[in-house]
Amino acid sequence: MIKSRMQNACIVIVTGFALWLASAEDSNAELLRTGGTGSTVETLRRLGVAFTKIEPGTRIEVVAGLGSSGGIAAVAAGAIDFSISGRPLGAADDQALKASVIARTPFGLASSHPNPGDVRSVDVADLFGSATAVWADGKPVRPVLRPKSDSDSLLLVRLFPKLAASLEKLRQRAEVPVAATDQDNATVAEQLAGSLTGMTLAQLQTENRQLHWVSVDGVMPTLQNLENGAYPHGKDIYLVVSSRATPALDRFRAFLGSSEGQKVLRENGSLPVQP
Amino acid sequence: MIESLQKKISSDRALLRKMVQSSAIVVAALVALALPLGYALITYHYEVADAQQKARLSATQVARYIFQHPNLWQFHSERLAETIGTNDSDATRNIQRRIVSANGKIVSARGAISARFTMVQRAPIVVGNEVIAQLELEVPVDLLLQRIGFTALISACLGLLAYFAFRILPLYALDKTLGDIGRLQSSIVRQNDELTNQNRRLLEQEETLRQRSDQLAGAQRLGKMGDWSYRLGDAELWWSPEVYRLLGYDPARFNVSRETVMSVYIGDGARRVIETQSDVMRTGSVRDVDVKVRRGDGSICDVVVTSQVMTDDAGRTIGFLGTIQDITARKVAEEQLEKLAYYDPLTGLANRALFQRELNDSLTRCGRTGAQAALLLLDLDRFKEVNDSLGHAAGDELLTKVSYLISRVVDSSHFLCRLGGDEFAIIMPEYRDIAEVRELAGAVIAAVAGSILLDRGEANIGTSIGIALIPQHGSNVSDLQRNADLALYRAKEEGRGRFSFFETGMSEAVQHKIALARDLRRAVDDNSGLFVHYQPQVDLATDRVTGFEALMRWTHPAFGNVPPSEFIPIAESSQLICDLGLWIMREAAQQAKAWLDAGEPARAVSVNVSAAQIWNTDITADVARILDEIGLPPHLLCLELTESMLADHTEARFRKVLVALKELGVTLALDDFGTDYSSLGYLTQLPFDKLKIDRLFVDGITEAARARKLLEGIIALGRGLGMTIVAEGAEKPEEVEILRTFGCDMVQGYVFARPTGATAALAVAWKFEGKEPGLRELPPASGTSLPGTPQLSAVA
Incomplete structure (x- = not known):
């Protein structure tokens, strides 16, 4: 347990350090902050890397550990730009948010x-x-x-x-x-x-x-x-955004709908769903 | 005192009640307040501590989570909620945990709370030494308050109970105790009264006891008795005052040590007392011993010491106790009794009891040593006459003198005793020659023979002796006595004033007489075998039978007719003559009355009276009773008395009896006049009506002129004194004619008729009167035996 926590801590530290280096390398690049369900954190990161290759001026920062609910709350609070959630929006969530399925795993x-x-x-x-x-x-x-x-x-x-x-x-x-x-x-x-x-x-x-x-x-x-439907149990992955959409977010959403984006999803265990 | 105590108790009771009530209030308040207050404080403190602990724990967990997830941690609400509630189920505990940010916004919350009253505990969430938020833990306190309230309620109840318990129970106990004290007080009062009564009764009992002690002391003085005791191991005995008084010792001076007490006993008394007490110790019985003691004044007295063991409560012997009684008087009386038992009080000689013991000893001694002894039985001759004539006092005086005379001729080795009456005995303990016995017997006879001067006159007696030799004439006491008695009988028969040795064959003749005496007694008692013959007395002036002399006859069932000459002496020797005299008097009177009742002319009946009847019975009363019972006119009963009965008796007494008889109206006749101690003085001094001239003076008057002169003189004398003259023994008509010539009034003799039965006698009377026998049947007197054939024999 301790070891696991240390590993998580190291991951967090390394990730944070990498983000700091990235921001330090290009302090002028546009930043999209995201977070949400942990099951797609690595997928998000890989999508960000792929997106940044396509659009170098935009960088994706994944805040780990928020979870679906925390991510939704953070989007509502404007702490992050969008969130990837493992559940749809609920009654308790900010009704100004919008959620859409982007993938199914x-x-x-x-x-x-x-x-x-x-x-x-x-x-x-x-x-x-x-x-x-x-x-x-x-x-x-x-x-x-x-x-x-x-x-x-x-x-x-x-x-x-x-x-x-x-x-x-x-x-x-x-x-x-x-x-x-x-x-x-x-x-x-x-x-x-x-x-x-x-x-x-x-x-x-x-x-x-x-x-x-x-x-x-x-x-x-x-x-x-x-x-092919042989296995019926899947988890929908939602993209939650606020009404304060930014161009960078829009481009990223477009990237997700692109073949490149869907390819990244499929390669990382998720079936892309057209928004 | 009791009332003051009651007031004190009442005041104390009120004070105690106040104290108890105050104490109860304090205790109740403590219970009602302190308990819930303490419970609230403790429980609240526990709840606060618990909430604090939980809050700090949750804050630490949250801090760790935030430390690991610093980015946008405020949005990790779900995971934070999970983090702060991982240690317990808040939902079930109704606890709410909240993470409140520094600006007061609730970041995360877990658990819902539904309570009116809650308590919030806060713990800082510190990350990097910076308090980034607060963790609030809100817990409900409704339940706590309810418990406190419930506790307060319970405490109030407990307080109430405590109040009542502390107030009621002590007061109840107090009241109960006071009640008990009251009852105890009443009980004490009752017991005090009871004790007072008991004390009074004890005083009364003490007084009674003192009185009884005095009475006991008085009784002891009367009984000449005192008590004593001795505890084993003690140096001294204890004597009651009466013992000191009895023995004449001063309690202040006499030390009753065992040694001094033992020295009081005389002879072997001390030894016998010790032996008796040893026996008492051994057997546990009560024993007494008679001892002699020396009194304080030096005199000797007899005492009986009674001893018994003294025991303690466990029954162990611890000493002796007993009594001492002065029995000196009793001892003297016993000695006198012994004298009375073994000695003749009249003569001082040994009596029959001692004689028999001495005779038995002699018999035993002779059997053991081969010695020879002799038994001499003495019987005074004519003592009876002296006794009858001079009275018992003279008889006693004679016996005393005879005892003295005999004792003078016997030596100290001889045993002399008086067996009773005029019987004496001498035991000659040893003789070598029979001549010694003869010599002794002769000496005794000589000593008694001759005149003995008495206060009232002179007595001429003698003694006869029967001798039985020991052991030849008897192997036991009774045989020796009987054989000596037979020898005595023989000596008397041989003429008195003699001694006779027992010989074989003596017993048969004497036994015959003894048997006759026994049978004669039975005949008198049963009124069988005895009957009366009557001899007519003819009045020479009228030639008519004017009287009869009644003469006794006895027909023995075995020996046939026994002549009066044989059985009369036997009767006289055994005092049976009195009974016989009375019997014939009654029979003759009844016959005379029967004749009178049958219409016969009045004819007197004469009966002989013995001296024994005069001296030994109340003949006057007997005659009066007979006359009264039968109803015979007194003058028809003629009592004939002989001169001999006057020989040894005082004339005064004899006259007194005759006068008494005469006053009854009976006829008195002097019988056998001239044959014995004839005294012409009697004729003038005594109230005789008739003078019966013995046959001795009648016999031969036809031939001897001197005899006729004597007879004529006697008749003339009697007639001169106014007496009726009756001549006995006339057998010839010539004699009758001479008597008629001399002026004799009546004749009784064979010339007219022999004694015969009543019927035959009456027939003789009728014949004189010219009547034919058998013309009338006359009844015999009741109870009179009439033999079929009249026995015509004269009285001896």
Whole structure:
């Protein structure tokens, strides 16, 4: 846990230092600040790099750790220019904001177990909720929780039947870790033997996590399976903007709709969706 | 005192009640206020501390998160909310955590709170030594207030309870205690009264005890008794005052140590007392011992010391106690009793009891040593006559003198005793020659023979002795006595004034007489075998039978007719003669009355009266009773008395009896006149009506002129004195004619009729009157035995 935090801290420091160097190298370049769901942080960064190559005068700064809700709030507050959210806007969000789906990435069950095998979607709830659940080789299943308000938590409950009750039961177990961010979630899952957690293909792929997919109803959460409909469980990625749109933002939105942008998305585990 | 105590108790009670009430209020207030206040303070402090701790913990967690995510951390509301609530379930705790930025804006909040009253605790969120925000923890205090309120309510109740408990219970206890004290006081008063009554009763009992002690002391003085005690191991005994008084010692001077007390006993008394007390100690019984003691004045007295063990409560012997009683008087009485038991009070000689013991000892001694002894039984001759004539006093005087005379001729080795009456005995403890026995017997006879001068006259008696040799004539006391008695009987039969040794064969004749005496007694008692014959007395002037002499006859069931000459002496020797005399008097009177009732002319019946009847019975009363019972006119009963009964008796008494009889109206006749101690003085001094001339003077008058002269003189004498002359023993008509010539009034003799039964006798009377026998049937007197054949035998 400490190690994970140190890694996160290092990442943050390095990222911050890189951004500082970039700003220092080109203090006149236009800056687009963004943040949001952690599952697409790396994808955002890669989109920013690709966008900056195309438009060198515009630089994308990704603020990590905001999460979907924090990102939406930051956009509303004008702290960032746009946010990438894992959920649509809610009633509690600033109604002046606008959200649109820009991509869809498979959302599956990942484990540190080298061969977690398959699980039926109706058994997912028991897999999370049962304290005696084991993998095929008999090793115990060790789930990792997310905050209740986290978009992934909400998504899991929505995707798998009876999982809400199982998660609520799971939350009563004090030994079960709760990961605040997507990165924390991936790190804890990697470090926990026999772990089980929900995760997007975009994050697992872009962050190169040492985790293995659990096929659901015999189908692996690949981009192809999601695209052809074999795998039904996906997470929509929203672009949240305020009414104070800037030209740079508009160009970036245009970039996302471009083949170049969609290519970057697809290469990073997400199916691009035309705005 | 009791009332002042009650007032004090009442005032103390009021003060105690105030104190208790004040204490109860204080305690109730403490309970009602201090408890909820303390509970509120403690609980509030705990809640504040808990909230502070939680707030600080959450602030630290938030600070770490912000430190890791510094960029736009204010927008990490969801994750911050998750961060500040990771340690507990705020929703369930109804706690709200808030992150408030420096400008007061709530960055993140977790948990909802629904409470009227809440408490907020804050903790700074410090990142890089800069307080960037505050973490507020708001917790509800409604429950706390409710608990405090509930606690206050409970405390109020407890306070109330405490108040009542501290007020009521002590007061209850106080009241109860005071009530108990009151009851105790009443009980004390009652007990005091009871004690007073008990004290009064004890005083009364003490007075009673003192009186009884005095009475006991008085009784001890009367009984000449005192008590004593001795505790084992003590140096001294304890004597009651009466013991000192009895023994004549001064309590102030006499030290009652064991040694001094033992020295009081005389002879072996001390040893016997110690032995008795040892026995008492061993057996636990009560024992007494008679001892002699020396009194303080040096005199000797007899005491009985009674001892018993003295025990403690556990029953262990701790000493002795007992009594000492002066029995001197009793001892003297016992000695006198012994004398009475073994000695004749009249003569001072040994009595029959001692005689038998001595005789038994002699018998034993002879059997053991082979010695020879002799038993001499003495019977005074004519003592009875002396006794009858001169009275018992003279008899006693004679016995005393005879005892003295005999004692003079026996030596100290001889045992002399009086067996009773005129019987004496001498035991000759040892003799070598039978001549010694003869010599002793002769000496005794000689000593008693001759005249013995008495206060009232002179007595001429003698003694007869029967001798039985020991052991030849008896192997036991009774045999020896019986054989000596037989020898005595023989000696008397042989003429008195003799001694006779027992010989074999004596017993049969004497036994026969003894049997006759026994059977005669039975005949009198059963009124069987005895009957009366009547001999007519013919009046020479009228030639008619004017009277009969009643003569006793006895038909023995085994021996047949026993002549009066045989059974009369037997009767006289055993005093049976009195009963016989009374019997024939009653029979004759009844017969005379029967004749009278049958219409016969009045004819007198004469009965003989013995001297024993005069001297040993109340003949006057007997005659009066018979006459009264039968209803016979007194003059028809004639009592015949002989001269001999006057020989040894005082004339005065004899005259007194005769006068008394005469006053009854009976006829008195002097029988056998001229045969014995004839005294012409009697004829003039005694109130005789008739003079019966013995046959001795009648017999031979037809042949001897001197006899006729004597008879004529006697008749003339009697007639001269106015007495009726009755001649006995006339057997010839010539004798009758001579008597008629001499002026004799009546004749009784065989010439007219022998004694015969009543019917035959009456027939004789009728014959004289010219009546034919059998013309009338006359009843015999009731109870009179009438033999079928009249026995015509004269009285001896």
